[in-house]
Amino acid sequence: MNKLVRFALILYAFLLSIFSVISMMVVINRKMLEAIYFVFYDMIVSTSMRWVVLVLSIFLFIFSMIILVYGLQSGRLHKTRIRRNDVGYIDIGVDAIENIALNTAKTAQCGIKTAKARVFSAKEGKIRVELTAVIFSDVEIPAMMAKVQDRIKKDIERYTGIPVLKVTIKVSKVEAISTKVER
């Protein structure tokens, strides 16, 4: 799914760039417009080209639908309305949840140097947390990261009351421990 979307996006960017170049040329030179018009006219008149154009445009339509659906589905959570009582409602901002995740990751003493947290929405009002971490080299990644996952899940649920569906940790970089000592 992800690769397909990326391919569609690349295709779209490519087509858009071609289109913008053409439109620039049209503005500069008016004869270009006629030339383009004739190219399209020839395409539609000849029967074999007609089918090619039809199939291509159907493909483009499908790709654009995929991008549209993907864009609507994913994306950063804006706010979480957790509870509504007789006084009013309580929203917990995404920054707050991300901050909690970050603080937990750093204070867990699992060798995380720096981290970035992102929060996404999941089904049934649950949230999904994604942590991208830079760790020190003396860490057993599977054991430690499992610990961090567990702590993040528990802490977010305790502090915000929002159920966490899953915590994904991506180790992006392993930093040598000597660089810390040199400073």
Next chain:
Amino acid sequence: MSQGFVAQYAVEAAIATPGVFGLDSSSIITLKESIVGEHEGKGVVVLFNDNKEGLVTITVFPILYYGNVIPEVAWSIQERVKNDVEKYTGLIVEAVNVHVKGVITQDEKKS
């Protein structure tokens, strides 16, 4: 009764609540502050009900300390703001909405 006047009471009440670090003002208000110089009631939005006199809705944007249970602090903010505003202004608070903007650790505060 002006909005800023109600907002000031709301701000006082919200900041006095335990577990609250401060209020977060939106970028538009920060811009206004840099131009005009002052803005009454940073971090709260006060809306009067058009249809009925004396009804008011308040939205608070607090930043809390790390380690507190957010819903509990939010509830106490709601209670406190509602009580204080009703006591001092005589208006009826229709709703107090809390939108938690962020969480801050104790170390970050010192630096």
